Amino acid sequence: MSDVSIPEPARPRPATVTAAAAIMIFMGAAGLVNAVVGLAAIGGVVDRFRDAAEATGASQSDIDGLAGVAWGTVIAGAVLSVLFAALLIVLGVGNLQGRNGARIATWIVSGLGLLCGCCGLLAVISQSALSWNISTDDQTQDLTQALTDAYPGWWIGLNGVVSAGQALGYLVVALLLALPASHPFFRRGTEPATVTPPTTPPVPTAPPPLPEVRNSDWQPPGRP
Template identity: 35%
Template sequence: MSFDAPSPAPRVRPSTVSLAVNLLFAAAALELINIILSAVYAGKIADASRKALEGTSQANSNPTLSTVIGVVVGLIILVLLVVLAIYVGKGKQIARILTWVLGGLALCCTIGTFGLSALGEAGWNEARKNDPDLPTWQEYNKALYADVPGWYQPVTTIVSILMVVAILVAIILLALPASHPYFRAPQQEWEPPVPGTPGGDDLPPPPPPPAGPAP
């Protein structure tokens, strides 16, 4: 005699999770745009940096290295976003947790970028005290992007902000109560079979009712 547990009903993905998945894919696409733009104009920016720093104490700096590191980091982020989107869509709890972690890191990196820009200007001004041949921070940045299209900086900035917003909205959607059940492990509920159904014909007949007192 065997009792077959009924298979659990298929889970229906909530709209909050579906939107979060789409936002993660959108963030990956935005990161790809940033990588392509960085790779296309990296050479021109590096050449402009060398010209601007020629004859100064910073002439031996390697701007290409920082660009390569940025592209590699961007590719890692791109792959992570795609993988997270796939497994969040499948209802994997670990993917949801990693999405929260990645979203927090993305926010910190964005805020840190603006902070590093301010620190970079302060450090540059200190370096000019020891090397007056260095251009001012504003002159250096103007020369750095002189040979790239005027839309390059605004577009890369907007794309980065949109990517962070997409990730942050995704982690908020995954934290909403409507998303919780989709990430819970399905539980099988056993129901005893009844006669006339597969497995139910093997059941023993019910016991006879107790005999009452003789009249």
């Protein structure tokens, strides 16, 4: 009789894993929205900067160079947002499926994301609190200040919220996946249980027929 393999029952997904994956997908989508907003706004920023920069007497090459830096910064941020969004969505789906490799990769990405979010928040705070005083040349200082003033008032606030939310989101995701309630879902399943069915006792068969006794001429000897 062959063995019968019973598949392992599906593991219930804890709420901590579902919440972590949902936050990751939301963060990826929010990063894409922020990138689109930045690309839509940078054109007006550069136009206002060029208008203000002409009054400083700076050369056209200096103006074009600083405008290129502004464009390059936004484009680079948009590319990184797309890459991180795709990565977060892939890892989120992997966590929903209980893949331990996805959970480990999420912890690594969360550490890097937390560091980047903190650095971005510090940069936003510095930009809002300080002026561009990177050169003793008054013309260069006026040019860089003109670029700062060209950004809309909501720009710094939006980037500050995004950076703070990014840092907090990565921290929460890492903690949710590290909670004890999440561990059983990521444990590698055991081999399917093998059950040997009981052996069926043999069916009793009829006893063999008795040998047939035939009559013969033999008679027992007579008694005296």
